[in-house]
Amino acid sequence: MAESTSIPGDAAGLEALISRATVAGKGLPPVEKWHPDFCGDLDMEIRADGTWFYMGTPIGRHALVRLFSTVLRKDEDGKTYLVTPVEKVGIRVEDAHFLAVELNVSGEGDAQTMTFRTNVGDIVEAGHDNPLRFIVDKANGGLKPYLLVRGRLEALLARPVMYELVNHGEEIEIDGQTMFAVRSKGTVFPIMPAGELEKQSL
Incomplete structure (x- = not known):
């Protein structure tokens, strides 16, 4: 057109x-x-x-x-x-609409909240309405986490933020499988099967 x-x-x-x-x-x-x-x-x-x-x-x-x-x-x-x-x-x-450049983690267990700041100033708490999703980059095998900011717009987590997020990961039983996952606002976000963690290129 x-x-x-x-x-x-x-x-x-x-x-x-x-x-x-x-x-x-x-x-x-x-x-x-x-x-x-x-x-x-x-x-x-x-x-x-x-x-x-x-x-x-x-x-x-x-x-x-x-x-x-x-x-x-x-x-x-x-x-x-x-x-x-x-x-x-x-x-x-090219990839995501925003870049998540900062992470703050408060609370523990089910009360834990992960709050992100994007490169354009959005403040977003990961949870049921703003889920995290994780994919493996086909180009290099690396982990790529995304956060839903609003509508269909997502933020890719910057590498330092991704490493910080992974440091808060834990092994959680989900549908009979042990997953490496993170929690925020009472929602569990599986990253990968726990057995694959050592093989993953972060």
Whole structure:
């Protein structure tokens, strides 16, 4: 589909696009309730390390990246968009939408809570509504943990955060199998069978 002429061609235009999504009061814009027409794709990409690029150049202003992040939405088609009440533009995502850069663990056992901070300032407690999932990277066999932040948007745990999380792992019996897992807000998140832990490339 050809790009719409309404797509801004510079950073100032992009900022104006996002400013139209500003809502009164605190909290994130209600992007799930907005259903504007698709306006085409932007030459914008979120790289695997969490860096945002526009037209091949890193976006250096953190405040602008934070602004963009508040109007991200991943739809059922698997694609990611910037959404305002009147515009919907596609962007590319290399891996995850965010990077989890900090972890705080409080409490113990079933009362333990894992709280994450993302590179754009989201604070998320892992739990039933914000689950952790773990995959093995096909390229290098390494463990890749993801946290659901909101909607269908996920954060990849940065390597130091992943190591910290694994340090809080324990062996837990799940459906008759001993799993290496972590707990948060009363929910158990299995990482892998306990017997495979030593073979895993972290």
